[in-house]
Amino acid sequence: MELLDILASAPFWIAVLRVATPLVFGTLGVLLCERAGVLNLGIEGIMVAGAFGGWLAVYHGAPLWGGVAVAAAVGLAFGLLHGWLTVSLALSQHVAGLGVTMLATSLSYYAYRIGFASVSTPPTITPFAPMRWIEDVPLLGRVLGPVFGQESALTLLALGLVPVVAWVLYRTPLGLAVRMVGENPAAAEGQGIRVGAMRIGAIMAGSALMAVGGAFLTLSAFNAFFFNMINGRGWICVALVVFASWRPGRALAGALLFAAFDALQLRLQQSGASLPGLPPLPYQLYLMLPYVLSILALVLVARRATYPQALMKPYRKGER
Numbered sequence: 001m002e003l004l005d006i007l008a009s010a011p012f013w014i015a016v017l018r019v020a021t022p023l024v025f026g027t028l029g030v031l032l033c034e035r036a037g038v039l040n041l042g043i044e045g046i047m048v049a050g051a052f053g054g055w056l057a058v059y060h061g062a063p064l065w066g067g068v069a070v071a072a073a074v075g076l077a078f079g080l081l082h083g084w085l086t087v088s089l090a091l092s093q094h095v096a097g098l099g100v101t102m103l104a105t106s107l108s109y110y111a112y113r114i115g116f117a118s119v120s121t122p123p124t125i126t127p128f129a130p131m132r133w134i135e136d137v138p139l140l141g142r143v144l145g146p147v148f149g150q151e152s153a154l155t156l157l158a159l160g161l162v163p164v165v166a167w168v169l170y171r172t173p174l175g176l177a178v179r180m181v182g183e184n185p186a187a188a189e190g191q192g193i194r195v196g197a198m199r200i201g202a203i204m205a206g207s208a209l210m211a212v213g214g215a216f217l218t219l220s221a222f223n224a225f226f227f228n229m230i231n232g233r234g235w236i237c238v239a240l241v242v243f244a245s246w247r248p249g250r251a252l253a254g255a256l257l258f259a260a261f262d263a264l265q266l267r268l269q270q271s272g273a274s275l276p277g278l279p280p281l282p283y284q285l286y287l288m289l290p291y292v293l294s295i296l297a298l299v300l301v302a303r304r305a306t307y308p309q310a311l312m313k314p315y316r317k318g319e320r
Contacts, residue, residue: 006267010146015266017151018221020259022047024158025213026237027244027251028165029075029206034241035169036202037182037310038086041097043210044234045104046078050211052108055218055225056115058125067219068154068212075211076204078104083200090314101234109227122224128152152220154212159252161209166248178202182308185315195315210234236294243298245305257297261290 006012026043033040040046054071058064078100085096116123131153135145148156169175177198180188185195213233218225236258244250265287 006264010150012263012267013147014150015263016256016259017147017155018259019262020255021151021155021158021220022213022216022233023237023240023255023258024162024252025209025216026234027240027255028161028248029209029213030237030241031244031246031248031251032165032178032202032206032209034311035182035246035308036178036199037185037308037313037315038083038199038203039093039097039312040079040082040203040206040210041094041238042078042082042100042104042207043097043237044230044232045101045108046075046207046210047214047230047234048108049074049078049104050214051218051229052112052214052225053211054215055125056111058219059123064128064219068215071211071215071219072208075208078211079204079207080200082207083203086314087196087199087203090316093312112225112227122226124223125219127218127223128154128220131156154216154220158213158216162248162252169248179308181315182310185310185313189317195317199315210237213237239294239298242305242307243294243301245301246308254297258290258294261293265289 026047030040030043050071053074054067057070058067062070081103082096082100085091085099086093129152130150132149135149137145167175169179177188177193180191181193181195181198181202188198189195214230217229222229240251240254240258243254268289
């Protein structure tokens, strides 16, 4: 299969959306936190906890959307913890975030070991079904049906959240307040905005999105929970926010770009095709492809990125 055939095939774009979905959730979550001035490096662990919490709820009888709600609640809890450490106590955002990652990951793995000590293979659930009804929609189904008909409702939710988050951030007083506490918290306080409460609220909302991104893997992409399934996706989301210059639309583009690179390298390996002008390459180089190209794109874009001015700067009421 030639490169152009891969790029033109429906299975390729199905894989792109499937890979991008957890990245979109996670990137939007990081974006909300950083727009409020807080770096949340707890994302990797929060995604693990969301994946485990959502899957465990469904395994014990909750509906699939109930599992999504449980995952979001788990994210809210860890977001509250992160907000307490970084906003209320003004501790290092780097250290607190890494601590939350280790805590959330360890608790999830420990709970799995205790709850399923005697199983030899991961227990499974019935995941979200593909949205095949899209194929029956007149006109739209003919164009989008072959791709979106194979995706789950969580993918549609992730894509729909992008304009919603953008609208909230740039068209509502709440979004203005979030951006204000991330740019100039002293000025925000002067306008009567409770900086600490606003930051903690943004962290909790962002963490809930991160956890739902993790839950996508256990409730839609797969049907079980297993160790190391997040596999660095959280750190990719942190980089994608910089690539996106803290804008939701660009965040979606960055997630799709990384997912396209990832899906492409898998198909290049399977088909034996190669990049234009190059002979067949060792598979290790294909594994590197999405990360190398993403780093290159990040370097080119990040030099012109305008970051929130109060990012990673603790703030106490009354200080100037």
